[in-house]
Amino acid sequence: MTTLLGVEADPYVLPMPVPDSPGILPCWISLGNKHPNARYQDDIWPMGPLIDIPGSKIHCLYWKNCPGDLRDELKLVTWTMLNGELRPTYVQSRGRATRTRDSAPVMRHSFLEWLRLARWLNERNVTRLGGCTAEHWRAYATGRTFSGCSRDHARRILGQLSDLWAFDQLSARPSGIGRPPWDVEGVDDYLPEEASTGGGENQTEPLDETVIGPLLTWAIFMVEDLADDILAAWAERRRLTARAQATKGTPASRASLEDYLLPLGARDDNLVPATVGDCGGVTLARTFIAATTGASFKQVDRFAIKHGLTRLAAQRPGPCPLEVPITGRIEGRPWKEYIEFDEAPVLMRCLAAAATIVILYLTGMRPQEVQGLRSGCCPNPEPNPDGTTSRHLIYSHHYKNVTDKDGNHVSAGEEREVPWVAIEPVVHAIRVLERIVPVGELLLSSAHQDFASRRPFRGSLRAESLARRVEDFVAWANREADRHDLPQRVIPSDPLGAIGLARFRRTLAWHIARRPGGLVALAVQYGHMRAVLDARTSTGYGDRGRPGIHGVLDIETVRAAADTAANLLGRTAAGEKISGQAARRALTGALKAPRFEGTLTTRQAATKAAKFLAHDGNVLFDNPDSFLICAFKQDTALCDPEPGATAPNQFACQLGCGNAVRTDAHAHALRDRADYLDRQADYTPKPVGDRLRSNANRLRGIADTHDAIAKTAKEVLT
Incomplete structure (x- = not known):
């Protein structure tokens, strides 16, 4: 010893x-x-x-x-x-x-x-x-x-x-x-x-476009359009529950109970307020009835036994509507006639899941960082002297690889030196969660997010619980899409499995890098995200001593650039011609672009990706919405990129930009789009139809210009 x-x-x-x-x-x-x-x-x-x-x-x-x-x-x-x-x-x-x-x-x-x-x-x-x-x-x-x-x-x-x-x-x-x-x-x-590939965050697969589009649309819709209805229903349910639990029976409450229930059992077509019991069977909604009539639980139970109401509730189950106004609209119609007593906690779970989805996806935070957010983390910014308003900032902790001065792991993490920048949908999501928890409490507090039992849990909801809530939210959204006959808003199953939490961060980077102008990108919002990320409001945005969201975005952008380069070389090798002032630079850049087999997962990957993207003029960005490839060079870009940007504002692509390059495939796609616009014009009012036909002619003109000046790759390089 x-x-x-x-x-x-x-x-x-x-x-x-x-x-x-x-x-x-x-x-x-x-x-x-x-x-x-x-x-x-x-x-x-x-x-x-x-x-x-x-x-x-x-x-x-x-x-x-x-x-x-x-x-x-x-x-x-x-x-x-x-x-x-x-x-x-x-x-x-x-x-x-x-x-x-x-x-x-x-x-x-x-x-x-x-x-x-x-x-x-x-x-x-x-x-x-x-x-x-x-x-x-x-x-x-x-x-x-x-x-x-x-x-x-x-x-x-x-x-x-x-x-x-x-x-x-x-x-x-x-x-x-x-x-x-x-x-x-x-x-x-x-x-x-x-092995050729390894694990790590960079190997996480992004969510399929057909999944993330309607998923994010439903999440933002619930947060911004339905939250007031759901929170009001939850407050009313809690008020009724507290009233029922505190009520003591009186002769007057018994009379009120008789007036409410006796007519329900008098006719076979009357429905009895019912709920699903703990064992799964349909039973009498005793709490709702007690709160509605002012009777005590004992009075409700005795009355139910005497008149066989439990059996009638199972045979003729009826609703328990909460008296709160419905203000939310879907396709211009109220999204519900009313919210039921037992529906309120279910909708609250879905609302919290929707807010979590919005925050995860539109910030790029890791799940742990979202779990660590507290009420008050995103204060309203003070107005600037010129009357403008600054962006909202999120002050939070990060946990990955946090150590003390001796190199020991710090489980509590540490506050980020550089806050996250929040766009409007994220601010709305945080405000909704703040209405659920007390000031200073975790936004996803287990105790305050336990809507069914209100158990005294500690800490934040666990990742497994949040992942289940995301799946429950998807099921709710699909039921609503079916109920309102909106097949285009159904969220399909992801071909690579469960949605989970970790895939949102990678999906954000994927869509910023590859689909900046599409539905999923939410155009303007993602434009703001790209601007914030590329401007690097500090060298550590999304980071403290590690690559953070920059690393994921840079790696995904390099992957996209490599795919674009490979496709360009493949097309020109197959005989397609190329046009544009930057054609020679694009082909040279394509020959220098990195090649990837498997997944980019090394620790140095983010650093190498950032260095590659810094090669101004040699990185290629596919822009299918504008039918071109951008050989991005900041000095000649017309899309008004931020200072220090390493990628174009693809949602703001401008005709006549010297960075634009097109192949025969792009010209073919331009003509297909023009034909589609002409077909649309035949079924629209004349002023709109004229604009559609004008746009179609403009697209055909771009294709004709390409045909007139396009050269083979060999001619361009010699």
Whole structure:
């Protein structure tokens, strides 16, 4: 056992815990953390005291899964990991990704790997960690790392096993487990071959265009047009519920109950107010009836039994309409006749999901960052001296890769030095959530977003819960589209699976880079986003010490440019001609454009993408809405790009710009569009038809000009 003198001499070695020692020492628990702690002797150690990220799932370490012979030794080294710090000399030898203290999720993964090793050793009759020889290390590591995992995952596994040895050296009673051989020999022989692609945020697939278009349309519609109705209905439901719970029965309330219910049972065609019970069956809406009549629950129950109203409610279920005005409109008609008592909490869940979708998609925040937003995070800006108003800013925390001055993970994150810039739909979404929670509370507070039971949860809604609410919102939107006969607004299933939360950030970058003028881009709003992002209101917009949304956008833009370059080379190689003042520059840029096989996922990808985009004049941007390719050069662009922009304002593309390039395929598309406009003109009033025909003639003129001046790629380059 380590002596007190030894502990004082080596500050990295922890004293021996006793059975009543805290599972997590107080020095590692933040002041606002209220999660329960364990004792060293307990069989379950919750990780909550180390977790301050809103909405994080709280995992536990279960010692029942550890072989009995190895439990005491593994328990001590795990406690040392949870409460200690690796030596700086060890960390420096392991590379920049290693920290003296990791986050709670990383520690849990290390524990699970150590537990797997303990069971493996137990199966081979090794009853002490000190009995794990170099041969055991090699056999176990080879079996784990060559069992189908990626090279990066295998490297993480080896690092976790090395940490077992390192933390054992820091425990008060080291087990004597030997140092893994790869720490001395190198890890290459223990790693599988490098795969062509890897994981990471950049591999997340964007949502399909057919999905995100109607999804975002419904989300904004609910936030901006239906929120007042839903919030009013929710307030009325809460008022009625409180009234029913506080009411005591009187002779007058019994008389009111009889006047309300007796006529309902008198005729077979009268409907009885009904609700769906906890077990799923239809039953009498006792809370609604009690609140409506002023009767007590006991009076309602006795009356229902006497007159068989529960049976009648199941046979003839009727509505429980809330007396709130309906102001929202769909296609000029009220979206509902009324909102029902039991419908209000369902709609509140959908409203919160809609606001979350708007914030996630139109800011580019990570899900954790949205979960950490609080009421008051987006104050109204002060008017400028010239009478104009500045953009709304969102002040928030970020959590990914946040460390303290010693390199230790900080679970609570830190406030962003540069706030997010919010466009109007995002501001509306935040304002709606602020009407649900108290001032200063998390916008997605679990307690205040639990509309059914109002349970005293802590923190923010978890990602799994939010993802389910998004799916419930999609189901609601599709029911509304069907009810209002709007097939064009149905949200289809995404071909790549569940919508989730993480895909919105990537989808934002995809559509800014590839579809800036389409329905999904919401033209003006996305124009603002592109302007904000390209202007880099500071070098860290969407960032603090990491690429942030810039990295995702830059990578997606480079992908789009690479696809555009490849398509241009393919078309011209197939014999298509090319026109435009920038034709030579476009072909030269296409030959220099990067090629991608698989997915761009390396840590240096965002930096390389930003450098490539800085090659002014050589990056190609496809603009299908304007039937051209833009060989963007800032000095000659007519779309009024922001200072320092690395991409055009494609939604503001101007005829006659010197950056425009067209191929024969573009000319063909121009004529197809002109024919479509002519067909439309035949079925519209004359003034509108004349404008359509004029636009069609203009498009044919552009195509004719291309045909007259277009050259082959060989002619352009020589």
